[in-house]
Amino acid sequence: MAETLTTPSSTTTTAATAASLQAIVAELGEQFYERGAVVRALMASVLAGQHSLLLGPPGTAKSALARELTSRFTGARYWEILLSKFTDPKRLFGPIDVAALTQGVYRQLFEGRATQADIAFIDEIFKCSAGALNETLAFLNERIYHPENGGAPIACPLISAITASNELGEGEETAALYDRLLVRLEVGYLADPTSFAALVRSAVVAPVQPVATTVDLVELRQAVAADVPAIGVPDGVVDAICELRAQLRRQELIVSDRRWKASVRLLQASAYLAGRPEADSADLEILSAVLWDSPAERRTVERTVLQMVSPDAKEALDLADAVAELEAQLDAMAGQSREALAEWAIKEANKKLARAGKRLAEMVRDAQAAGRSTTTLEQVAAKTRAVHARVMVEALGVDATMVQAQV
Missing domain, CATH: 3.40.50.300 (P-loop containing nucleotide triphosphate hydrolases)
Known part of the structure; x- marks a missing residue:
């Protein structure tokens, strides 16, 4: 027991x-x-x-x-x-x-x-x-x-x-x-x-x-049974959840009432982990892992949730799409000569990825200064660095152990 x-x-x-x-x-x-x-x-x-x-x-x-x-x-x-x-x-x-x-x-x-x-x-x-x-x-x-x-x-x-x-x-x-x-x-x-x-x-x-x-275990049970449920959920967060539900329904993504109700405790847990006495809009990010059924729906849910959470999200997700497109191009060029890869990397990929990385770094600093969540921005920035590193290694032949300092 x-x-x-x-x-x-x-x-x-x-x-x-x-x-x-x-x-x-x-x-x-x-x-x-x-x-x-x-x-x-x-x-x-x-x-x-x-x-x-x-x-x-x-x-x-x-x-x-x-x-x-x-x-x-x-x-x-x-x-x-x-x-x-x-x-x-x-x-x-x-x-x-x-x-x-x-x-x-x-x-x-x-x-x-x-x-x-x-x-x-x-x-x-x-x-x-x-x-x-x-x-x-x-x-x-x-x-x-x-x-x-x-x-x-x-x-x-x-x-x-x-x-x-x-x-x-x-x-x-x-x-x-x-x-x-x-x-x-x-x-x-x-x-x-x-x-x-x-x-x-x-x-x-x-x-x-x-x-x-x-x-x-005793501390964990105390947190689960008492401390997390004591986290406040203000009306603004409830309103945001209702609006999120409406937006997903407009995209024909239906989530059961049971899952919506259970997700509230998850928001409280997120706030508790952040050291806050009540949930806020930043905690809605975790719902990106809750509101989809098939993996094909995940990206739509993620974009809908994140655009509600942060004013930076739309630009960040647009940058993420551009980075994903470059990664797809890199995958499609597998088997081509090193010269062709290097030309593409120098003329196109390197510049775009560098600009995206610089812009994301600026957005992170601005969000931190404004007290906003930087989770999404940092995730997109990490993905941008990863793709940039792939381009450096696979297209330009840079040693993987030397890449981190260059991107």
């Missing part, structure tokens, strides 16, 4: 816990290249008591990231499983006690299974077997398990589950699972050659890791 919280945490304790969680996000953002925004969204999902999905091809550090994040919650009972179409439900929730069965007693052993987990990682979530589906849904949604012997439902202490998959599932069965995953994050292979070079180098010489920041 989950611990019962009987007294509210002090302001000092709340601030200290929030600071530790912020430190964990920062540390993992440094450790996992090009994953800073993903780490923050995963942490917000945990603090909101919601479940998340990491969607991407094999070899993108989905499992490693989930394990590293969950390891920072000391005292938490952790459970992990890799699902397949043949996974027996008892592997998830508890095998039969064979010794008791020989005495004519039918019971399950729950130790070390999902039924006793505070934090879970479920890999290949959409391969959940038909036999385990209903119990998995009840586990994720209601935090209960119905024992094999038909006894009363067992309350599970689960705070949050991180799930992963190489691809989306198909059919109504997996759609029900997908709906339980509030935060949906696409992860791809590293885009920046300098990040890739650092990754390769780390296989030879492991980077020195500082002492890892941790948060105790």
Whole structure:
């Protein structure tokens, strides 16, 4: 059973816990290249008591990231499983006690299974077997398990589950699972050659890791059950959510009322992570990971959300589109001669990317001076640097280890 919280945490304790969680996000953002925004969204999902999905091809550090994040919650009972179409439900929730069965007693052993987990990682979530589906849904949604012997439902202490998959599932069965995953994050292979070079180098010489920041289970539960729900949600944010819903509906993107309601706690978690007593428009950015169903919808949702959040967003996203077009041109030129690549890079790509990078740096400084969120600007700037680095390496033949200082 989950611990019962009987007294509210002090302001000092709340601030200290929030600071530790912020430190964990920062540390993992440094450790996992090009994953800073993903780490923050995963942490917000945990603090909101919601479940998340990491969607991407094999070899993108989905499992490693989930394990590293969950390891920072000391005292938490952790459970992990890799699902397949043949996974027996008892592997998830508890095998039969064979010794008791020989005495004519039918019971399950729950130790070390999902039924006793505070934090879970479920890999290949959409391969959940038909036999385990209903119990998995009840586990994720209601935090209960119905024992094999038909006894009363067992309350599970689960705070949050991180799930992963190489691809989306198909059919109504997996759609029900997908709906339980509030935060949906696409992860791809590293885009920046300098990040890739650092990754390769780390296989030879492991980077020195500082002492890892941790948060105790009791502190985490206090944050989830009391501190995050206490974050204010002013009328201006409610109005913005209503306007966002209307804008998405005009684009024929319909989000269920249940997901809209659940997303409010995610906004509170985002504000808590930022050290603010109430949510503001900057927290709406995290809804870019909530309001899409198919990956094809993600870009539209992201653009709609970000244009509401920041006056800088439209120009930044236009720059992002221009950068994406240059990257597509670079991909299309694969196989051409180095001379052709160099000519294109010198005459077109290099200049455009340099101008975009300079403009984004100016926008970041202006936003900081005005006290506005710079998250979107920094993400677009990082993508611009990554594409610029690719051009330098692939078209101009610059050593990847020397690129970072030049872009």
